[in-house]
Amino acid sequence: MTLRFHDSATAATRDxxxxxxxxxxxxxxxxxxxxxxxxxxxxxxxxxxQLTRWLQSSGYHVTVVRNVTDIDDKIxxxxxxxxxxxxxxxxxxxxxxxDAYDALGILKPTYEPRATGHIxxxxxxxxxxxxxxxxxxxxxxxxxxYFDVRSWQQYGSLTHQNIDDMQxxxxxxxxxxxxxxxxxxxxxxxxxxxxxAKWESPWGAGRPGWHLECSAMVTKYxxxxxxxxxxxxxxxxxxxxxEMAQSQAAxxxxxxxxxxxxxxxxxxxxxxxxxxxxxxxxxxxxLARPLVVRYYLGQAHYRSVLDYRPGSLTEAAAAVERIETFxxxxxxxxxxxxxxxRLRDLGALSSRSEIPAKFRAAMDDDxxxxxxxxxxxxxxxxxxxxxxxxxxxxxxxxxxxxxGMTDALGINPLDxxxxxxxxxxxxxxxxxxxxxxxxxxxxxxRAEKNWAESDKIRDVLAAAGVVVADTATxxxxxxxx
RNA sequence: GGUGGGGUGGCCGAGAGGCGAGGCAACGGACUGCAAAUCCGUGCACACGGGUUCGAAUCCCGUUCCCACCUCCA
Numbered sequence: 001m002t003l004r005f006h007d008s009a010t011a012a013t014r015d016x017x018x019x020x021x022x023x024x025x026x027x028x029x030x031x032x033x034x035x036x037x038x039x040x041x042x043x044x045x046x047x048x049x050q051l052t053r054w055l056q057s058s059g060y061h062v063t064v065v066r067n068v069t070d071i072d073d074k075i076x077x078x079x080x081x082x083x084x085x086x087x088x089x090x091x092x093x094x095x096x097x098x099d100a101y102d103a104l105g106i107l108k109p110t111y112e113p114r115a116t117g118h119i120x121x122x123x124x125x126x127x128x129x130x131x132x133x134x135x136x137x138x139x140x141x142x143x144x145x146y147f148d149v150r151s152w153q154q155y156g157s158l159t160h161q162n163i164d165d166m167q168x169x170x171x172x173x174x175x176x177x178x179x180x181x182x183x184x185x186x187x188x189x190x191x192x193x194x195x196x197a198k199w200e201s202p203w204g205a206g207r208p209g210w211h212l213e214c215s216a217m218v219t220k221y222x223x224x225x226x227x228x229x230x231x232x233x234x235x236x237x238x239x240x241x242x243e244m245a246q247s248q249a250a251x252x253x254x255x256x257x258x259x260x261x262x263x264x265x266x267x268x269x270x271x272x273x274x275x276x277x278x279x280x281x282x283x284x285x286x287l288a289r290p291l292v293v294r295y296y297l298g299q300a301h302y303r304s305v306l307d308y309r310p311g312s313l314t315e316a317a318a319a320v321e322r323i324e325t326f327x328x329x330x331x332x333x334x335x336x337x338x339x340x341x342r343l344r345d346l347g348a349l350s351s352r353s354e355i356p357a358k359f360r361a362a363m364d365d366d367x368x369x370x371x372x373x374x375x376x377x378x379x380x381x382x383x384x385x386x387x388x389x390x391x392x393x394x395x396x397x398x399x400x401x402x403x404g405m406t407d408a409l410g411i412n413p414l415d416x417x418x419x420x421x422x423x424x425x426x427x428x429x430x431x432x433x434x435x436x437x438x439x440x441x442x443x444x445x446r447a448e449k450n451w452a453e454s455d456k457i458r459d460v461l462a463a464a465g466v467v468v469a470d471t472a473t474x475x476x477x478x479x480x481x
Numbered sequence: 482g483g484u485g486g487g488g489u490g491g492c493c494g495a496g497a498g499g500c501g502a503g504g505c506a507a508c509g510g511a512c513u514g515c516a517a518a519u520c521c522g523u524g525c526a527c528a529c530g531g532g533u534u535c536g537a538a539u540c541c542c543g544u545u546c547c548c549a550c551c552u553c554c555a
Contacts, residue, residue, distance in 0.1 A: 011485085029555070037555090044555035074553065156484095159550075165483040166551050210553085232555030237484085239554085262486085263549065272554060299504080300494065305487080305548070315493065315505045322504085325518065362495095370495045374503035384519055388512090451514060458516080469518055 003058060003364045005228070006303060008236060008258040009158050009244075013366050018227050019256060024060045025222040026052065027255075028230035029214060029239070030112070032069040033093040034078055037100045038278035039297060039308065040264040040271045044232045046294065047261035047302035049106040049410060051230070054363050057355065057408045064109040065221045068094055071116050072210055076197060086197055087116075100281040104294045105410050105417045113217045115208060119199045121216040122208045125250055126185050126201075134249040135185055138176030143188020143204035147211075147242065149181045152249045158258065159237045183242050184209035211242035218247070218254075225253030233260040233303075234270075262300075265307045279308065288313040291418040295320050295411050301370055319377075323402065324413045326380045328478055329387045329471070333395040352396070353404035369409070376405045390472075435466055439475045442468075 006013040018024045028048045031041055045066070055062045070090040079086035094114075126145055129135035134151045138144040149155045149163060156163055163181060188206040189198045198205045208216075218226065224247075231240060240258065247254040263270050266277045284293050296316035300306045356379065362371035383398025406412035438457055445453035458468050465480045 008485095031555075032553080034553090041555050047555090072553080159484065161484055161551070167482065233486090234550070234554055237550055238552085261555070263555075265548080268548080270549070270554095274554080303486085304494085307493085309492085311505095312493075318506090319504050322518095329518080368495075370504090371502065374495075377503055381520085388519065446514080449514070455515075462517095467517070470513070470516085471518085 004366055005257055005259060006366050008260050009255075011160070016227075016257065018060065019225060022059070022061060024055050024062045024228065025065075025226035026055075026062060026228045026230065027065045027067075027214075027218045027222055027226060028228075029232070029235055030066040030068050031094075031097050032072055032074065032210075033090045033097060034072065034074040035093055035273060036280055036282075037093075037097045038264075038271055038273075038280055039284055040232070040278070041097065042100050042104060042106075042281050043264050043297045043306060044261045045101055045106050046104060046298050048230050048259075050298060050302065050367060050369065051228075051259070052107060053408060053410055054367060058364075063111075063222065064107070065111045065113065065218065066109040067214055067217050068097075068112060068114045069210065069213060070094065070114045071197060071207055076194065079194075086194060103281065103285060103290050104297070105290070105415075107410075111221045113221065115213040115217070118213065118216050118220065119201075119208065121220050122186075122212050123201055125212060125216050125219070125246070126203070128250045129185065129246060132249060132251070134246070136178070137203050138188070139178070140176035142176055142190075143186075143206050144176060144184050145186035145203050146177055146182040147185055147246050147249075149179050149183070149245070152245050154248065155245050156241065158241045158244050161237070161241075183211060183238065185212045185246065211239055212246065214239075215243050215247045215250075215252075218243075219252060224251070226255060228257045228259055229255035230259045230261070233262055236260055259302075261302045262305045264297075265305055267309055268307060271308070284313070288317055289320075289418070291411060291413060292317045292320050298369065298409065298411070299373060302367055320411075320413070323376070323380055323406065326383050326387070327399065327402065327413060328476070330383060330395050330399045332473060333387065333390075333392040334399065352400045353407060354400045355404040355408060356401055359401075359405050359408075363408070372405070372409070376402065376409075379405070435461065435477050439468065439477065443475065 003016045004013050005016050026048065028044070030045070031037065048064075048066075052062050052064055070087070075086050075090050079089040082089060126135060129147065130137075130145070133148070135145055135147050138146060156166075163179075166181065185208070186201060186203055186206050187209055188204050193207075197207055199207060218229070229240070229243075236258075244254055244258075265271060266279065269275065269277060271278050281293070288296070292313060293316075296313055297306070299316065299319075356375055359372050359375040362368040362375060365371075379398050379401040383395060383402065386392075386394035386398055403412060403414065407415070412418075438461060442454050442457040445451075445457065461468055461477070462480075466477050467480050469476050469478070
């Protein structure tokens with residue numbers, strides 16, 4: 001099967017062919033850094049991380065751009081409330097987002113531009129739009145510049161809406177607009193706005209409008225035409241509609257594909273700041289390991305709604321542990337250079353990894369991760385059966401599959417990314433010596449059928465968080481996850 | 482009012498005219514000194530009512546409920 005993605009603009013799933021052979025350009029909307037991230041933000045970044053990884057697994061060189069909107073009305077309002085400079089607040093929350101992304105293994109974008117660093121590019125775009133008759137300075141003396149929605153016939157095409165059918169905002173302030181739906185490209189500086197949030201422009205001092213930022217930055221880093229534009233479903237309108245309108249009205253081809261991820265809900269309702277039903281990644285990481293959180297947030301199809309309920313993470317943890325348990329059980333079957341007792345060499349394993357055709361087909365079909373995970377779990381089961389049968393060839397094959405598939409999804413338990421907090425290698429080695437001594441004592445007790453002593457040793461280890469498992473080749477141990 | 486997406490077994494979650502994805506949970510069995518892990522097995526699942534068809538969860542008509550967007554929102 002060929003690679004296909006669902007394109008929101010044409011409302012169809014169609015074959016993906018990059019503009020430049022072997023290369024993919026991807027832009028997706030990052031955060032407006034006006035507050036703490038919640039898991040909805042993280043899910044969006046994760047969806048595009050999965051996309052990026054899959055494109056890479058498919059042999060493409062991917063250029064990823066994710067913006068940071070570090071200037072907007074809310075940032076100014078909150079900074080004022082906090083009595084701190086707006087840029088201090090923006091940096092603080094930008095770092096909170098970075099921390100959340102890093103914790104879940106979301107790959108760094110190639111470029112991560114901030115809006116405030118691209119004012120000249122925005123001015124150039126505004127000038128082009130005015131020149132072409134699609135933008136105009138406000139009819140009042142606000143210093144705003146608006147995009148002229150009525151001048152662009154295709155306006156509404158991304159979301160398949162007709163301007164006249166749209167419900168007008170009840171509190172719409174016409175200001176100096178020709179049409180209430182005209183949106184600001186440039187916002188004139190007003191009395192009371194911080195002096196530091198002011199840039200000179202041919203239309204008067206002010207700051208950029210939100211939609212314009214993305215258009216200017218996409219073009220700078222990916223050119224006037226690029227492969228994929230992504231973001232959360234809630235950005236489709238007005239943000240992406242406006243982006244597309246202003247860029248195309250400026251003569252740019254713009255995005256070839258539009259991909260939107262579904263929302264995260266909490267017990268059925270969209271998670272959002274205004275409702276106050278958000279869950280912070282930090283809170284989630286207190287409930288489960290980063291790998292489990294990533295597995296949980298990434299297990300549903302990216303376009304479907306993901307409903308979080310208490311208990312969701314426990315289920316995900318069980319699924320992850322199933323994979324880990326297999327990998328542990330498989331270790332003794334691997335060739336020495338691929339296994340050093342408990343400590344595995346990821347590099348050696350990766351070189352033998354392989355991705356089953358069924359998995360590939362599922363991923364190629366608009367990133368059908370649930371179906372891909374089914375292949376992963378089937379492979380784990382086959383691997384467990386092979387372990388029980390002592391078929392080392394079959395075990396090695398299953399390990400290669402599991403490593404290949406989990407790597408492609410960014411959930412390989414052997415990846416050093418997930419080893420943080422589990423103890424340094426030297427400590428693990430020291431612990432191994434101590435636990436082995438206990439296991440030997442237990443083996444002696446068992447040989448004498450002294451079950452009381454044997455169970456006591458196991459209980460003591462369990463109390464310390466060490467889980468003992470008896471196998472055909474002797475007892476093994478692992479730390480309780 | 483407009484534009485979209487949905488209602489799948491106890492829960493999550495794919496699929497999309499025939500052969501019951503997968504995970505979690507539960508129950509039974511195998512293995513085990515007992516466990517744990519693992520394996521095997523067990524569910525008359527497709528919102529409701531009609532229709533098309535040899536056959537429908539999947540197509541058509543109607544009904545109903547839910548969600549998102551149309552204002553800042555991943």
